[in-house]
Amino acid sequence: MSLLIVGSIALDSIENHQGSVNDVLGGSAIYASISASRLCDDVAIVGVVGKDFPKEHIEFLEKHGVNTYAIFFNEGLTFRWRGRYNNLNQAITLETSLNVFENFDPVIPEDLQDSSFILLGNIDPEIQLNIIKQMKKPALIAADTMNYWIIKKIDALLEMLKHIDILFINNEEIKLLAQKHYLYDAYQKALNYGPDILVVKKGEHGVMVVKKDSYFFTPGYPLEKVIDTTGAGDCFSGGFMGYVASQGKINDHILKQAAIIGTISSAFNIESFSVDSLTKITHDHIMKRFEDMKKYTQFD
Amino acid sequence: MSLLIVGSIALDSIENHQGSVNDVLGGSAIYASISASRLCDDVAIVGVVGKDFPKEHIEFLEKHGVNTYAIFFNEGLTFRWRGRYNNLNQAITLETSLNVFENFDPVIPEDLQDSSFILLGNIDPEIQLNIIKQMKKPALIAADTMNYWIIKKIDALLEMLKHIDILFINNEEIKLLAQKHYLYDAYQKALNYGPDILVVKKGEHGVMVVKKDSYFFTPGYPLEKVIDTTGAGDCFSGGFMGYVASQGKINDHILKQAAIIGTISSAFNIESFSVDSLTKITHDHIMKRFEDMKKYTQFD
Numbered sequence: 001m002s003l004l005i006v007g008s009i010a011l012d013s014i015e016n017h018q019g020s021v022n023d024v025l026g027g028s029a030i031y032a033s034i035s036a037s038r039l040c041d042d043v044a045i046v047g048v049v050g051k052d053f054p055k056e057h058i059e060f061l062e063k064h065g066v067n068t069y070a071i072f073f074n075e076g077l078t079f080r081w082r083g084r085y086n087n088l089n090q091a092i093t094l095e096t097s098l099n100v101f102e103n104f105d106p107v108i109p110e111d112l113q114d115s116s117f118i119l120l121g122n123i124d125p126e127i128q129l130n131i132i133k134q135m136k137k138p139a140l141i142a143a144d145t146m147n148y149w150i151i152k153k154i155d156a157l158l159e160m161l162k163h164i165d166i167l168f169i170n171n172e173e174i175k176l177l178a179q180k181h182y183l184y185d186a187y188q189k190a191l192n193y194g195p196d197i198l199v200v201k202k203g204e205h206g207v208m209v210v211k212k213d214s215y216f217f218t219p220g221y222p223l224e225k226v227i228d229t230t231g232a233g234d235c236f237s238g239g240f241m242g243y244v245a246s247q248g249k250i251n252d253h254i255l256k257q258a259a260i261i262g263t264i265s266s267a268f269n270i271e272s273f274s275v276d277s278l279t280k281i282t283h284d285h286i287m288k289r290f291e292d293m294k295k296y297t298q299f300d
Numbered sequence: 301m302s303l304l305i306v307g308s309i310a311l312d313s314i315e316n317h318q319g320s321v322n323d324v325l326g327g328s329a330i331y332a333s334i335s336a337s338r339l340c341d342d343v344a345i346v347g348v349v350g351k352d353f354p355k356e357h358i359e360f361l362e363k364h365g366v367n368t369y370a371i372f373f374n375e376g377l378t379f380r381w382r383g384r385y386n387n388l389n390q391a392i393t394l395e396t397s398l399n400v401f402e403n404f405d406p407v408i409p410e411d412l413q414d415s416s417f418i419l420l421g422n423i424d425p426e427i428q429l430n431i432i433k434q435m436k437k438p439a440l441i442a443a444d445t446m447n448y449w450i451i452k453k454i455d456a457l458l459e460m461l462k463h464i465d466i467l468f469i470n471n472e473e474i475k476l477l478a479q480k481h482y483l484y485d486a487y488q489k490a491l492n493y494g495p496d497i498l499v500v501k502k503g504e505h506g507v508m509v510v511k512k513d514s515y516f517f518t519p520g521y522p523l524e525k526v527i528d529t530t531g532a533g534d535c536f537s538g539g540f541m542g543y544v545a546s547q548g549k550i551n552d553h554i555l556k557q558a559a560i561i562g563t564i565s566s567a568f569n570i571e572s573f574s575v576d577s578l579t580k581i582t583h584d585h586i587m588k589r590f591e592d593m594k595k596y597t598q599f600d
Contacts, residue, residue, distance in 0.1 A: 017481075181317075184524040205505035208519070215596045217519035219508070224484040256599035296515045297597050299556035 001139070002042040003245035004112055005033045005238065006131055007121020008101055009047040009071065011078050014273060016085035018227050024274040025057050027079065028121035028144070031231030034275045035265040036119070036242030037065035038286060043242065044112055046070040046131075050078040050100045064279050070109050074100040088226050089203055108134040117245040119237060120164075122146050125157040132163045140250055142166035142199075142241055144233075150177050161194040165250075168199050168237050188212075197255065199240065199262075201233050209259050214252070218259045219296065221267035221289055228273045232266045235278065239265025239286075257290075264289040301439070302342040303545035304412055305333045305538065306431055307421020308401055309347040309371065311378050314573065316385035318527050324574040325357050327379065328421035328444070331531030334575045335565040336419070336542030337365035338586060343542065344412055346370040346431075350378040350400045364579050370409050374400040388526050389503055408434040417545040419537060420464075422446050425456040432463045440550060442466035442499075442541055444533075450477050461494040465550075468499045468537050488512075497555065499540065499562075501533050509559050514552070518559045519596065521567035521589055528573045532566045535578065539565025539586075557590075564589040 012026030033045045044067035051073060061068050079101035083091040105127050113136045120128045120143040128143055135141070141164045149157050150173060157177075161167065167190065171183060177193075178186035187198055187210045198210040209216040240262030247254045264286055271277040312326030333345045344367035351373060361368050379401035383391040405427050413436045420428045420443040428443055435441070441464045449457050450473060457477075461467065467490065471483060477493075478486035487498055487510045498510040506519040540562030547554045564586055571577040 182525060184522070202505065205502065206517075206519075208522075215522050216599075217506075217596050219506075219517035219519070222484070222508075222515050225482060253599075260599060294600070296517050297599075299516075299553075299560060299597075300594070 001040075001116040001245050001248045002044065002114070003036055003040050003117040003119065003241055004044050004046065004108075004115035004135075005029050005036060005119045005121070005241075006046040006106065006128075007032060007119075007123060007234070008079055008104075009045075009049050009053075010101075011053075011080050012230060012274070013080070013082040014085070014091075014228060014230055015083075016228060017088070018273075021273045023080070025060070026081065026231060026274060028231075028234040030061075031234035031269065031275060031278075032119060032121060032238030032241070033061070033066045034064055034278050035235040035238030035269065036245070038265065038278065038281060038283065039239060039242035039261065040245040041065060042245070043067060044070060044115065046106050046108060046112070048072045048074055048100050048104050048106070050074060050076045053078045060279075070106070070112055072106065076100040083230070085229070089229055091230065105130060116140070116248075117241060118142065119241045120144065121234065121237075122149075125149050125153050125160040129156060129160045129163070132160070139248075140165045140244065142168065142237065144168040144237060145173065145177075147173055147176055158193060161190075164195050166197045166199060167195040168201060168233070170201050170203075174198070174200065199237075199259065201236060203232075207236065207259050207263055209255060216256050216259060218263050218293070221264050221293065222296070223267055223271065226270050227277075229270045230273075231275070232270050235269035236262040236266040238262075260290060260293050261286060264293065301340075301416040301545050301548045302344065302414070303336055303340050303417040303419065303541055304344050304346065304408075304415035304435075305329050305336060305419045305421070305541075306346040306406065306428075307332060307419075307423060307534070308379055308404075309345075309349050309353070310401075311353075311380050312530060312574070313380070313382040314385070314391075314528060314530055315383075316528060317388070318573075321573045323380070325360070326381065326531060326574060328531070328534040330361075331534035331569065331575060331578075332419060332421060332538030332541070333361070333366045334364055334578050335535040335538030335569065336545070338565065338578065338581060338583065339539060339542035339561065340545040341365060342545070343367060344370060344415065346406050346408060346412070348372045348374055348400050348404050348406070350374060350376045353378045360579075370406070370412055372406065376400040383530070385529070389529055391530065405430060416440070416548075417541060418442065419541045420444065421534065421537075422449075425449050425453050425460040429456060429460045429463070432460070439548075440465045440544065442468065442537070444468040444537060445473065447473055447476060458493060461490075464495050466497045466499060467495040468501060468533070470501050470503075474498070474500065499537075499559065501536060503532075507536065507559050507563055509555060516556050516559060518563050518593070521564050521593065522596070523567055523571065526570050527577075529570045530573075531575070532570050535569035536562040536566040538562075560590060560593050561586060564593065
């Protein structure tokens with residue numbers, strides 16, 4: 001079924017232990033949509049770029065199965081981010097130029113208002129709410145957020161949480177959101193805000209899925225080499241939601257598989273800069289690692 | 301089969317968010333042996349205490365199935381450690397008094413030289429080697445170490461590694477030991493030093509078992525409340541080795557189960573100060589959580 005992904009589209013410049021790249025395709029909506037399109041054949045992206053955005057990137061996205069119909073070309077420059085990694089996992093932001101992304105508050109085209117599955121990237125919760133209101137019959141809505149919005153826009157965030165089914169978050173953010181010292185208490189309180197499912201991202205340590213009365217854990221997929229971790233979290237969310245949309249529904253069985261497949265998608269992503277390695281994989285590559293993950297975690 | 305555990309015996313004083321305790325039973329050999337004795341009925345401890353060590357503690361250990369025959373009472377005071385936790389996982393050492401532990405270099409009593417399974421706590425690798433040399437027919441030797449010995453006694457440590465089957469370590473330590481930037485490379489190099497199995501302890505994120513050609517991951521067992529994490533790593537090792545000794549051998553099946561059971565033992569431990577909660581549990585409590593762990597990790 002159809003998956004709509006809303007978030008940032010950026011041109012990233014990255015320096016790390018592997019070298020450096022300039023103005024490569026990035027942003028949460030890009031990473032998530034390429035990741036989702038490995039699993040789901042009806043993925044559309046909503047975002048904004050400037051007139052300087054290379055047309056090849058649009059062709060590239062279309063070629064990889066992402067509907068770009070709702071990428072808006074506005075006057076001005078595309079969102080740019082420049083960062084440096086001094087270790088594998090934590091980037092220092094050297095420069096952020098929001099440019100056209102600063103006033104991003106999209107009107108969803110009418111045919112995309114019928115999308116069944118919605119993934120809202122980490123943007124202003126007021127904008128997330130505006131998008132939710134435009135959707136006509138969503139089967140499932142998932143959203144990402146971060147410390148910045150928890151601190152700056154807690155009221156809008158709490159309102160937004162009432163309308164979603166799945167929240168992507170990390171342990172520091174959930175404690176801040178719930179104002180609780182113990183994670184268990186924070187999870188329970190956050191589940192009372194609205195979402196039925198918390199997907200707690202733990203970086204290299206994998207992911208934990210929390211519901212009112214259950215847990216599910218997946219480790220990170222072990223890799224020999226890490227090239228660039230930019231976008232890893234978004235590739236997780238994209239792979240997760242791409243798989244859920246491909247199944248057309250969610251239940252405990254699909255939820256666990258989605259967590260595994262999101263983790264695998266994220267691992268493919270960090271084996272290159274930008275989305276290069278993700279675009280080279282097929283469904284079979286993912287399923288090969290899915291079988292590996294069974295070996296790495298199953299016991300009796 | 302018989303399990304011999306060598307390490308520190310201490311009187312700990314701890315301050316944390318839950319309160320404080322003074323001169324409670326602690327030390328790596330204590331935590332590991334109590335943990336192991338939940339699973340294995342032939343556990344002996346080798347350690348040293350001062351004349352001030354309360355006789356009740358000896359009775360307590362014996363009552364809980366730990367053979368205390370090789371706890372040596374030396375002139376002087378028992379090893380004492382005083383620490384404060386400002387968060388749940390990281391203690392600041394306020395005071396360490398090695399006392400009688402400073403010159404710990406035990407002569408293993410003859411009947412214990414026949415022990416089949418050996419767990420060497422985190423002590424000077426020269427002492428670990430001296431102990432290994434005294435063992436007559438060990439089926440399996442496991443050892444713990446830490447940054448301090450990697451920096452101060454690398455030659456003795458590398459020699460010790462030639463004689464063991466399992467190394468308990470964490471990711472920072474393994475990178476330091478192997479002098480490798482990537483964990484994958486560090487694991488491969490460390491496996492070439494001698495041990496067939498690395499058990500990588502990741503605190504709240506659980507444990508990873510690494511062999512030349514395989515991985516196994518277990519998450520931490522999720523808890524509602526954390527009381528005191530002191531000794532958690534030793535309770536993991538003790539539970540792990542107690543289970544292996546109870547099976548009388550190791551293979552991939554037993555290895556995975558041991559990692560799960562070690563993780564569960566560690567979780568019971570952090571639900572109280574000292575070894576209080578561990579001594580209240582039975583084999584059935586462990587197996588209940590073993591079934592939980594299946595639900596938390598199994599998918600298809």
